[in-house]
Amino acid sequence: MADRRYTKSHEWLTVEGKNVTVGITDFAQAQLGDVVFLELPAPGRKLSAGETFGVVESVKAASDLYSPIGGRITAVNEKLKEHPELINSDPYGDGWILKLELTGELPGDLLDEAAYKKVAEA
Amino acid sequence: MLAALGVSSMDDLLIDIPRSLRLSALELPAGLSELETMAQVKSLAARNRVFADRLTFRGGGVYRRFIPAAVAAVTSKPEFYSAYTPYQPEASQGTLQAIYEFQTLIAELTGLDVANASMYDGATAVAEAAMMAHIHTGRNEIVVVGYLHPEYLEVLRAFSEGRGIKVRRGTEPNSKTAAVVFQQPDFLGLLVDAAGLTANAHSLGALAIACVDPISLAIVAPPGEYGADIAAGEGQQLGLSPSYGGPHVGFIACRKDLVRRLPGRLIGSAHDSAGRRGFVLTLTAREQHIRRERASSNICTNHSLCALAASVYMTYMGADGMRQVAEVSFKRAHALAERLAALPGWEMAFPERQFLNEFPIRVPKASAVLRKLARKSILGGLDVHRWFRELKGVLTFACTEVNDARALDELVEALA
Numbered sequence: 429m430a431d432r433r434y435t436k437s438h439e440w441l442t443v444e445g446k447n448v449t450v451g452i453t454d455f456a457q458a459q460l461g462d463v464v465f466l467e468l469p470a471p472g473r474k475l476s477a478g479e480t481f482g483v484v485e486s487v488k489a490a491s492d493l494y495s496p497i498g499g500r501i502t503a504v505n506e507k508l509k510e511h512p513e514l515i516n517s518d519p520y521g522d523g524w525i526l527k528l529e530l531t532g533e534l535p536g537d538l539l540d541e542a543a544y545k546k547v548a549e550a
Numbered sequence: 551m552l553a554a555l556g557v558s559s560m561d562d563l564l565i566d567i568p569r570s571l572r573l574s575a576l577e578l579p580a581g582l583s584e585l586e587t588m589a590q591v592k593s594l595a596a597r598n599r600v601f602a603d604r605l606t607f608r609g610g611g612v613y614r615r616f617i618p619a620a621v622a623a624v625t626s627k628p629e630f631y632s633a634y635t636p637y638q639p640e641a642s643q644g645t646l647q648a649i650y651e652f653q654t655l656i657a658e659l660t661g662l663d664v665a666n667a668s669m670y671d672g673a674t675a676v677a678e679a680a681m682m683a684h685i686h687t688g689r690n691e692i693v694v695v696g697y698l699h700p701e702y703l704e705v706l707r708a709f710s711e712g713r714g715i716k717v718r719r720g721t722e723p724n725s726k727t728a729a730v731v732f733q734q735p736d737f738l739g740l741l742v743d744a745a746g747l748t749a750n751a752h753s754l755g756a757l758a759i760a761c762v763d764p765i766s767l768a769i770v771a772p773p774g775e776y777g778a779d780i781a782a783g784e785g786q787q788l789g790l791s792p793s794y795g796g797p798h799v800g801f802i803a804c805r806k807d808l809v810r811r812l813p814g815r816l817i818g819s820a821h822d823s824a825g826r827r828g829f830v831l832t833l834t835a836r837e838q839h840i841r842r843e844r845a846s847s848n849i850c851t852n853h854s855l856c857a858l859a860a861s862v863y864m865t866y867m868g869a870d871g872m873r874q875v876a877e878v879s880f881k882r883a884h885a886l887a888e889r890l891a892a893l894p895g896w897e898m899a900f901p902e903r904q905f906l907n908e909f910p911i912r913v914p915k916a917s918a919v920l921r922k923l924a925r926k927s928i929l930g931g932l933d934v935h936r937w938f939r940e941l942k943g944v945l946t947f948a949c950t951e952v953n954d955a956r957a958l959d960e961l962v963e964a965l966a
Contacts, residue, residue, distance in 0.1 A: 467810065483841075490841055 432520070434544035435496045436537075440520065443534065448497055450526045452484065454519045455548040460486035463515040466508050468525065471501045475528065477535045482525070484515065497535060499528035601929040604957040607886075609908045609948025610737070610932040611672065611699050611784060612792045615765075615875070616952055617863070621789040624862045625855055637815075639830045646829035649854060650817045652861040659767045659864070660781040661774025662803040667815045668857035669800030669849065672784025673705035676731065676761050678847055679780040679802055680706055682811040683729030683757040684715055685846040691716045693723045695747055697736040698761060700937040706731070723756045729780075733761040734770070738934065738946050739883075739908025740900055745776035752777070764788055764801070764860075766906050768872040769880065773803075780804045789863030790856055799856035809833060813847030875951050879907035882949035882958065887911065889962050890947065899944045908948040910934065916943050919965070926964040 434440050438456035442449045457463065467483040475481050475495040482493040505524050508514060514523040539547065557563045564572060582590065603614040625631065629644060636642040649667045656665035669675040680692045692715060694703060703717070710717050715728070723730050730751035734744045748758035760773040762783045773781035785799040786792065804812060810833070818832030867875065887909050891898050899910040913919050916933045923930035931945030938944075949958075 465810070483844075492844075 433496070433534075433538040433540065434547075435494065435539065436547055437494045438548075439494060439496050441496045441538070443530070446530045447502070448499060448528045448530050449524050450496060450528065451519055451524045452493070452515065453544070453548070457516050457519045457523075460484065460491065460515075461488045462486055463512045466512050466515070466525070468504050468508070469501060471504055474498075474500045474531070493525065495526075495528070496538065497528060498531045500531065501526055502529050503527040599924075601927060603952045604954055605927060605960065606929040607947045607949065607953065607961060608929050608932050609739070610934075610946060611701070612795060612798075613787050613948060613950050614792060614952050615787050615950050617789050617791065618866050620866045621859050621862045625859050630855060630858055637831050639828060643829060645854070646817050646831070648858050648861060649852075650819060650829050651865070652857040653817060655861055655864045656764075656801045656803050659764055659772065660762065660801075660803040661772035662778075662781055663774075663806035664809050664812065664816070665801060665803035666812050666852070667817055668785070668852040668854065668860075669782075669802055669814065670853060671786075671796065671798045671800045672699065672761065672782070673702040673800070674849070675782035675784070675800030675802045676702045676759065677706045677709035678813045678849065679759045679782040679804075680715070680717075680729055680731060681709060681713070681846050682780060682804070682808060682813070683759060684713065686808060686811050687728045687755065687757065689726050689728035689756070690714060691718060691724075691726045691728060693721075693727050693730050693756075694719045695721055695730055695732045696742055697738050697740070697938070698731060698733045699737045702733075702761065723751055723754050725754055727751070727754060727756040729757040729759050731759045731761065734773075735763060735766060735906050735908070738900070738910040738941075738944075739905045739948065740903040740910070741770070741905060744771070744773070744778070748777050763906075765872065765876050765879070768869070768876040770906070779808060785856070785860045788860035790859050797853060797856055799853040799860055801857075801860075811846055813849045814852050815850075876906070878951045879949055882951075882953055882955075883907040883909060883947070886947060886949055886953075886958050886961070889958070890965075893962075893965055899941070907950060908946055910941070910944045910946045912943050913945055914943070916945055919945065923961070923964055926960075928961055928964055930961075 432440050432442050434453060438453045440451050440453050463484055463486045465485040469481050476498045477495060479495050480492045481495050484491050484493055504526055507522065508525065517523065552558065552563065555563065606614050633645060636645045639646060652668060653665045657663060669678060684690065692706065692710065694717060707717050730747055732742055732744065732747050735741050744760060751758040757779040759780045759782060760778040762773060762781055764783060764785055765787050780802065782800065782802045785801050790798055802812065815831055816833045817829050820828055820830050822828050864872065883905065887898065890896050890911055895914040897912050899912045916935065920930045920933065931947040934941045934944050934946055
């Protein structure tokens with residue numbers, strides 16, 4: 429998808445107007461290995477860009493999740509509670525994590541696919 | 551040895567220690583044989599005043615109870631007794647299963663979904679429960695309602711201080727309250743409105759933490775029944791001797807959705823590659839090992855041998871046995887309360903409140919009463935004024951199944 433953007437901390441986001449969907453990248457899920465649990469916030473909470481909003485736990489590691497933008501959480505992927513493995517099998521689709529309503533502007537440091545690829549390969 | 555280390559004398563070896571800090575001579579008496587040592591220790595021990603269990607009427611969190619011989623027979627097996635952190639599933643199925651049984655028994659007793667492998671004692675169990683509530687709700691205040699064991703409160707305050715959590719004794723939680731903590735029955739032995747306190751906490755989005763007496767759960771509603779989120783308590787009464795206050799065992803149980811906040815370790819049941827049932831360490835919060843800056847708890851151990859004693863006790867006594875213990879204790883305490891309250895100048899401190907096997911009674915000259923009883927080899931009640939200003943002259947007396955009918959007579963006669 430051309431309009432997917434990325435962060436250096438391995439989250440992805442898509443933007444439709446004010447509505448932003450967030451997940452973790454294919455590279456991130458591959459590095460983590462089998463995801464077994466996600467600790468996620470409740471809808472309604474406001475996040476600022478770069479704020480920790482949860483934890484993804486795999487058989488190998490537990491890592492913080494960071495919000496790529498400032499906004500209010502409008503939805504949390506409830507399917508992940510029972511099926512955390514969706515993060516591995518479909519990171520850009522059914523494995524989405526949060527939907528947010530953007531507050532203000534998109535941060536300037538988001539990466540496009542080519543730039544993220546360089547980060548992932550570094 | 552010195553030559554192997556490349557130094558020529560002891561002085562050279564100790565060169566890094568300033569001379570002023572070194573011992574010049576150890577003035578120890580000549581060695582004693584084992585026989586002589588035992589004789590000396592026995593003569594020292596004989597100077598202790600030891601109150602017989604049956605003539606001990608002091609509780610306050612630690613109780614004399616009958617301990618079946620089966621408890622020591624199991625806990626003294628070297629496989630349990632001497633093994634240290636044996637958690638490799640391929641080598642330690644017995645230990646892991648024993649812990650799993652403890653968790654199951656505690657979950658059943660408290661009526662909650664899941665219990666951990668044990669805590670140090672009741673005080674740390676309550677404090678850890680409060681930390682769970684703080685992390686879960688993101689709120690910074692703990693409200694302690696009524697008479698929580700004062701030493702538990704002290705430990706709770708110590709845990710809270712470094713995390714910027716405010717601990718407040720009061721009755722009313724508010725929207726900043728992470729949890730309401732209450733003890734059932736309370737430190738004085740009185741029953742509290744656990745269901746009402748729980749509902750009140752929930753109405754403000756706070757968790758309800760019930761500090762409970764495990765024996766009492768055989769005859770009063772367990773926390774799971776009135777909707778408490780976390781139950782914590784002291785397990786000494788389940789097969790452990792008072793022994794100067796420890797080692798004892800704490801327990802903590804919670805609703806399933808709080809399981810990730812549960813401190814310490816949890817043993818789970820699983821199947822091996824051949825499909826056989828087995829037990830493994832599971833769901834130990836990652837935070838405690840690899841994300842310590844985010845941990846809700848830094849407890850990485852438990853009191854396994856004490857928890858094993860508790861498991862043997864509960865299994866051996868069974869539901870009927872525990873109910874019988876609780877009922878006998880209840881009856882003895884009520885019989886005693888009636889007789890003590892009839893003594894001149896004695897009166898129940900809270901006559902409108904109900905109790906199980908411990909009760910507060912107001913007496914003329916508390917310290918004189920305790921001295922008088924001690925002279926007759928009876929350990930009287932606990933003077934709770936030491937912690938609570940409003941309880942001047944109040945002693946709490948406890949009865950268990952070991953205080954036989956004749957012991958009650960002796961106590962009352964000693965006071966007449």
